[in-house]
Amino acid sequence: MSQGVVSRPRTAAPALALLRAARPRQWVKNVLVLAAPTAAGVLGEPGSLLATLLVFVAFCLAASGAYLLNDAADVEADRLHPRKRHRPIAAGEVSVRTARVTGVALLILAPAVAALTGSWQSPAVVAGYVALTLSYTVWLKHQEVVDLIAVAGCHVIRAYAGAVAVDVPVTGWFLVVISLAALQLVVGKREAELRTQGVTGTRATLAAYSPAYLAQVRIMCSGAMIVTYCLWALNAHADLFYGLSIIPFLLLVLRHNLLVDRGRGEEPEELAARDRPTLLFAAGLIVLVALGIYT
The missing domain is CATH 1.20.120 (Four Helix Bundle (Hemerythrin (Met), subunit A))
Structure with missing residues (x-):
């Protein structure tokens, strides 16, 4: 019985660490997908509300996948940072391999969730966001000025995705x-x-x-x-x-x-x-x- 008690943290702790590495607190940024549907006054329609929520979930998955890959790429630099060294990947709570595999899986899943809206534009916009975040992780974050525009562009895509989800003009x-x-x-x-x-x-x-x-x-x-x-x-x-x-x-x-x-x-x-x-x-x-x- 004592063995069962000891084994629980060993299975639960990695899952919790992986969840923290996915940075769920950052999902608040994805509220931007609500901007266009709210401004158009269509969130009261069940179909529009469902489509907006699906796109919101898709961006949460895509953002978390991007954070996992980015933190896996920056693990050595993060370990030298006074605050970022406590992040799960830098702290060794989540392996780099696990972060990369999970990150790729989330990035693949995100457009699939957006496709549930029934519109081809929604998964296309989410895929564009994924492409931009991957480009940022690999190259754009090392380019001065361009890195600022790239991150800002991610926010703009979120807002644009909300408009596409409910088919309202921007x-x-x-x-x-x-x-x-x-x-x-x-x-x-x-x-x-x-x-x-x-x-x-x-x-x-x-x-x-x-x-x-x-x-x-x-x-x-x-x-x-x-x-x-x-x-x-x-x-x-x-x-x-x-x-x-x-x-x-x-x-x-x-x-x-x-x-x-x-x-x-x-x-x-x-x-x-x-x-x-x-x-x-x-x-x-x-x-x-x-x-x-x-x-």
């Missing part, structure tokens, strides 16, 4: 705001890493950047994004709620810039979950846009 306003927001988050993450780690971080391109350069790009993105959103809210939609949504949107952008300037932008998903002002501003934005859509 406007230029939507793509510009999403693209600029994604680039601001990515640049802010790199800037925070550079402020806290210096060029000794594990990212190969960190040495190519300076805090001043990244801050300049971040501010450029912020300004362009604010102007674009204001034009969309005031001209594309002559509605009071859309106009009012400019206020929490502006507060959200300014709050993010403040946190990055303090060196807290290294984990954007944690800011979204733990920073109270960010949560309040985001909630206000969502409520006002929802009122504009559904009233």
Whole structure:
């Protein structure tokens, strides 16, 4: 009986470590697939809701597969990092081989799940995301400036996939705001890493950047994004709620810039979950846009 008690952790611990290596906390980024269906007001339709959820699951699988392969490739560098050395693969809790096999399996499974929507476009977009993430792991992450665009592109593909899943048109306003927001988050993450780690971080391109350069790009993105959103809210939609949504949107952008300037932008998903002002501003934005859509 004691042998049975001892054997349980040996089977459960590796599975738990593999789950942590898949970074389920990062799945929050895939909420972007809800953006276009929500803006189009079709999430109340059962078919659209199911298609959106299937694409969301597909991106969770694809993202986890990409993280496993990326961490397996960076295992030696991660072991020298004060925080990343505790990741399951770098810490030796998950073998590199297991990470690679599981990662490949998840990347293959992701388009198959997206295909359940019944649309050929959804698995094609997910496959495009997989191709971009693999290119990033192998090559793009070593190319300065291009690495920023590649990561931002992954976020844009998520948002575009939601539109494809429910067959709604994607406007230029939507793509510009999403693209600029994604680039601001990515640049802010790199800037925070550079402020806290210096060029000794594990990212190969960190040495190519300076805090001043990244801050300049971040501010450029912020300004362009604010102007674009204001034009969309005031001209594309002559509605009071859309106009009012400019206020929490502006507060959200300014709050993010403040946190990055303090060196807290290294984990954007944690800011979204733990920073109270960010949560309040985001909630206000969502409520006002929802009122504009559904009233």
